[in-house]
Amino acid sequence: MDFVSFLIQVLNSLQYGLLLFLVASGLTLVFGIMGIINLAHGSFYMVGAYLAFALTSLTGNLLLSIALGIPLAFVFGAILEWALFSHLYKRDHLEQVLLTYGLILIFEELRSLAVGDDVHGVAIPELFSASIPLSDNLSYPVYRLVISVVCLALAGGLYWLIQKTRLGMMIRAGSHDRDMVKALGIDINVLYRTVFALGVALAALAGMLAAPISSVYPGMGSSVLIISFVIVVIGGVGSVWGALVAALVIGFADTFGKVLLPDLAGLMVYLVMAVVLLWRPEGIFKKA
């Protein structure tokens, strides 16, 4: 590998890592902070991607679609929380697994009924459709760089929300002791509904932003589910910075694994996970 290729691979790793953080960010909130084992995370991602496809077909503009899609996903999340998840906080984890697994099947079936099983593409917004030449024959799509910037902004925003605001303080307190928070006069139901809805909106945003580069296809949700859990667990459950660092570590491991150890590429991510968890069983960053 020459030096230029090496630098480009580093860029690929960073970019992929940031994309993974984006994909996992919703799960950081719902699983990491609220403690719900949410297997339907991938489905929310898929809902976002299909929302981007449907809204873009209507409006012809991805950015507008995202602006419309985020509130829709937020409301959708709030309704789900009210109807289903709010009954599960005090129940066993197994019941959360059952419910969220059921949701995967339901969303997949609904998707099939509503949109069919074809693969669809979403156009990259005109504004970002250019490419930057990197070497004599390789160029880099601007849209991927834009996504990276959005991811960084999102990581900063989430960190600020959870660690520095009063709302974040209440969320963290609620995850430790619901009853005590309630006793202090905080409406924990509204608080949790908001956080859950935010998690769903983030997962959907990831789907919407990724739609132009990943395309939109059946089963796309399950492809991000496992890697999202890996990132949240490696990073240290509940830590926003941890998730970011973990996503970047996975980005590097996957990219360089593919290039340097192609036979082990499929294992690379899980090897990294095993090593990190042996080294720090609680994840890279301990629970915030």
Added chain:
Amino acid sequence: MKTMHNTRRTLMQAAIGVIAGTLLPLAAAQAAEKIKVGLMLPYTGTYAALGTAITNGFKQYVQEQGGKLGGYEVEYSVVDDESDPSKATENASKLVKRDNVDVLVGTVHSGVALAMAKVARDTKTLLIIPNAGADELTGPLCAPNVFRSSFSAWQPAYAMGKIVAERGHKNVVTVSWKYSFGEQSVAGFKEAFEKAGGKVAKELYLPFPNVEFQPFLTEIASLKPDAVFVFFAGGGAVKFVKDYDAAGLKKSIPLYGSGFLTDGTIDAMGGSGEGVMTTLHYADNLTNPKDQAFRKAYALSYKAQPDVYAVQGYDAAQMLKTGLDSLKGGKFDKDAVAKAMETAKIDSPRGAFTLSKAHNPVQDIYLRKVEGRDNKLVGVAEKGLADPARGCRM
């Protein structure tokens, strides 16, 4: 409701049978013959659209024959295999043992088809595979009662190897998912390409179904091959072609693929696929009258354009009919049916084909080029190409 309806129909049929039986003993015996077809295909999941197209194609042919195949009334037992290999043996056994089907038809996913072939061999049930391309099915695992109406992974890839060499490319990089279908495609390509004097500089694989191609695009850019050959399908195919285009590589290094890269995926590629060449046993604007009639009838019945999968389903029914014809209305005899199918000449929309000793179509492989929303026919890449059926002892 359905049961009542069925009961009533059975009663009526029985009544008619009794009346007819007293009058015309011979004719009645023939009218009662039925053939049970077990359709085991994916109707949910990633391959749902393919399973539906195959079913439509199969039923299209039966309908053209007046609802009968070779004089036998067709009764279907349908199972959704979900493209899940872990449920495949159970599903296939259920059709054979519980529903007593005479013929199994399925499926799309090669892993599921391998399990079905095992059940078919163990129970000596006739099996027609309308898509799954794993080389083994008509290779080491070939059997007197196992047939394929589609293709082997080797076929389109081998044809492309020759074409890429003929187009003057000497040095090629291949990219594929690391699973048997991908590896078999690359092997087929490499065999023909290196025989014609080319050299595969590097084979790149990524784990299925990973679609993060950026590291490979970077590697391709630094290796600077004359051309790139890939095998991907579905969402992965769309993403690869889009990424390849977005990375600016399409301008300097032409992209070639094995068939399914551009089948059912062109729209989603949104223009990135334009000009990509692939090889397959079907194309969008064949000029034979059979294809034109088929496309017209299919569009009329299903309000959708047929694709290669529909053709494979249609031909599975044609193969079965040829087999059943040999019985001349007598009792169902699977050995006789299989024997007749072996020598069948199938008048397929893709162009007529015969079956190899290992029961895989000996067929023309077409070179196609993406133009607009179609895989336009460029020419015949290989005439009457037969899979080598390595490992088949039949």
